[in-house]
Amino acid sequence: MPSLKDLRTRITNVKSTQRITSAMKMVAAAKLRRAQDQATAARPYAERMERMLGSLAAATGGSSNVPLLAGTGKDDTHLLVFVSTDRGLCGGFNINLMRNVRLQVQKLVNDGKTVKLFCVGRKGISLVKREFPSMLVVEMPEVCKPSPSYEGATEIAQRIAEMYEEGEFDVCTVVYNKFVSALTQEVTPQQVIPFAPPEPEEGAEEEATPDDGAPYEYEPSQEDILSDLLPRNLSVQVFRALLESFASEQGARMTAMDNATRNAGDMINKLTLNYNRTRQAFITKELIEIISGAEAL
Amino acid sequence: MTDKVNFELVSPESLLVSEEVDMVIVPGTEGDFGILGGHAPVISTVRAGTITVYQGTAISTRIFVAGGFAEVTAERCTVLSEEAVPVDDIDRADVEAQISGLRRQLSAGDEDDEAALTAQIAVAEAKLTAIDSPAY
Numbered sequence: 001m002p003s004l005k006d007l008r009t010r011i012t013n014v015k016s017t018q019r020i021t022s023a024m025k026m027v028a029a030a031k032l033r034r035a036q037d038q039a040t041a042a043r044p045y046a047e048r049m050e051r052m053l054g055s056l057a058a059a060t061g062g063s064s065n066v067p068l069l070a071g072t073g074k075d076d077t078h079l080l081v082f083v084s085t086d087r088g089l090c091g092g093f094n095i096n097l098m099r100n101v102r103l104q105v106q107k108l109v110n111d112g113k114t115v116k117l118f119c120v121g122r123k124g125i126s127l128v129k130r131e132f133p134s135m136l137v138v139e140m141p142e143v144c145k146p147s148p149s150y151e152g153a154t155e156i157a158q159r160i161a162e163m164y165e166e167g168e169f170d171v172c173t174v175v176y177n178k179f180v181s182a183l184t185q186e187v188t189p190q191q192v193i194p195f196a197p198p199e200p201e202e203g204a205e206e207e208a209t210p211d212d213g214a215p216y217e218y219e220p221s222q223e224d225i226l227s228d229l230l231p232r233n234l235s236v237q238v239f240r241a242l243l244e245s246f247a248s249e250q251g252a253r254m255t256a257m258d259n260a261t262r263n264a265g266d267m268i269n270k271l272t273l274n275y276n277r278t279r280q281a282f283i284t285k286e287l288i289e290i291i292s293g294a295e296a297l
Numbered sequence: 298m299t300d301k302v303n304f305e306l307v308s309p310e311s312l313l314v315s316e317e318v319d320m321v322i323v324p325g326t327e328g329d330f331g332i333l334g335g336h337a338p339v340i341s342t343v344r345a346g347t348i349t350v351y352q353g354t355a356i357s358t359r360i361f362v363a364g365g366f367a368e369v370t371a372e373r374c375t376v377l378s379e380e381a382v383p384v385d386d387i388d389r390a391d392v393e394a395q396i397s398g399l400r401r402q403l404s405a406g407d408e409d410d411e412a413a414l415t416a417q418i419a420v421a422e423a424k425l426t427a428i429d430s431p432a433y
Contacts, residue, residue: 041311048307048375052340052368150309150379219327219341228342229366232379239309 004282007275011268018264024089025257031147032182032250038147039179039243046236053195053233059215060222068161068195068230072170077114079137079169080104081160081192081238083176083245084124086142090249091256093185094123097177098131100187104175105132116169120144120156120242138163148246153239160238161231164193176241177248183255185248192237195230300334303373304350306360308381314360320351321374323367332374339369343376345423347384347430359384361427363420380420384427392428396421 002010082101084094101117108115115135119125122141129136138159143152160172172193177185218225304321306314322331324346330339343365350358365378396418403414 038310042309044305044312045307045309045377048305048368048377049366052366052377056340153309216338216340219325219339225340225342225366236309 002278004275004278007271007278011271011275014264014267014271018261018268021257021260021264025254025261028250028254028257032247032254035147035243035247035250036179039240039247042240042243046240049229049233049236053229055216056218056222056226056229057195059218060226068164068193068227068234072167075113075171077116077169077171078108079116079118079160079163079172081118081120081156081172081174082124083174083241084119084121084127085245085249086122086145088123089256090253091259093177093249093252094121094127096185097124097175097187098127100189101128101175102131104173104189105135118160137168144242144246148239148242150235150239153242154235156242157231157235157238160193161234174238174241176245177252179244179247179251182251185252188244190237190241192234195233302332302334302336305373305375306348306362306381307375307377309379313381314350314358318350318357319353322349322351323374323376324348324362325367332369335371336369336374338371339367341367341369343367343378345420347427348376348381359427361387361424363423382424387424387428389425389428392421392424396425 080101082097084097088094105115105117115132116137117128117132117135118138118140119128119136120140120143125136125139125141140156140159143156163169164172171191173189173191175187175189178188180186301317301319302321304314304316304318305312320331320333322329323341324344326342326344329346330341343362345363346361348360348362349356350360361382361384362376362378363380365376367377368375399414399418399421403411403418
């Protein structure tokens with residue numbers, strides 16, 4: 001049986017832990033708000049870029065020789081870019097992400113493909129190093145510090161583009177936690193190279209001609225615009241993945257810390273009960289001793 | 298013509314401008330072009346330069362963009378740009394300091410960064426031109 005003093009120290013310890021977790025929850029909630037705003041603000045750019053790309057891709061009719069659009073013609077080597085967090089204490093966030101990555105890696109390896117991993121975020125790096133140390137080719141910790149920026153996304157995109165030009169992979173997929181609500185995230189794989197237009201058939205047909213039916217003029221040529229636009233689109237896709245992931249991270253952390261605070265509360269109650277019982281037992285014991293001592297006289 | 302153009306300027310981080318205007322002049326890679334309502338549909342790349350927005354016959358805003366893309370249809374003009382600043386907000390001293398800083402880095406010689414640095418210098422110089430050159 002622990003002594004009264006031990007119990008008292010434990011209660012104080014748990015109380016201070018609870019204070020920390022509840023503060024972290026509050027911080028995460030505030031950051032979540034900001035991350036959500038940021039994600040919403042970034043949406044128009046991505047949408048409009050998609051619209052332009054859709055019409056361009058439809059206009060070239062897939063016959064373009066811009067490699068980012070057409071692909072290398074093979075799919076032997078896959079690059080998985082996955083976005084994890086820099087900091088821990090966010091529940092199952094990285095574990096869920098990792099589970100999805102593991103499944104994909106196994107599937108690709110079973111199909112006889114080579115897999116390379118590109119890891120964003122510090123937590124993912126340590127997870128991958130444990131499991132697939134030979135597949136990890138690039139690690140980029142702390143690009144989202146303090147919050148995702150477009151520059152950071154461009155840096156990642158440039159790295160990907162360079163590797164693609166050097167023929168290090170054929171297909172690139174970005175895996176990230178998509179923000180559904182503060183409570184739920186959804187691990188989403190999204191292929192970015194070769195570029196897959198959102199709705200290839202009907203959607204593209206419609207987009208190719210603007211509202212009044214006349215086709216677009218291109219200035220300079222379609223190919224030139226495409227070769228300029230596609231790398232930027234890559235950055236935008238990466239940026240979107242970063243933003244979604246960041247918002248999800250805050251949501252996950254908020255939930256995790258909320259749970260932790262509640263658990264700490266439960267624990268404090270249990271310990272306090274235990275403490276009081278022990279205290280009473282001591283008093284009773286002492287009384288018995290005194291009384292039986294008095295009776296013996 | 299009383300048709301107005303719905304002008305939108307979008308950066309990756311936010312929707313910067315969205316308003317009905319009478320005319321926009323966009324610095325295309327192959328020359329500036331003005332857009333009135335009912336313009337023929339065009340997709341063009343944009344060089345570093347100044348977008349001039351007209352309300353009526355007067356200039357309402359001048360915005361510096363560091364390159365990007367423009368999509369024009371009869372009703373709207375959408376410019377996508379990674380960097381956009383109103384010309385009035387550019388601080389000459391800042392830009393000059395930036396240019397000399399970049400020059401120093403360039404001469405310090407890091408061959409990998411050379412292209413990127415040169416591009417940055419070009420953008421910064423375009424910024425200076427934007428301050429100096431009068432509106433049309």
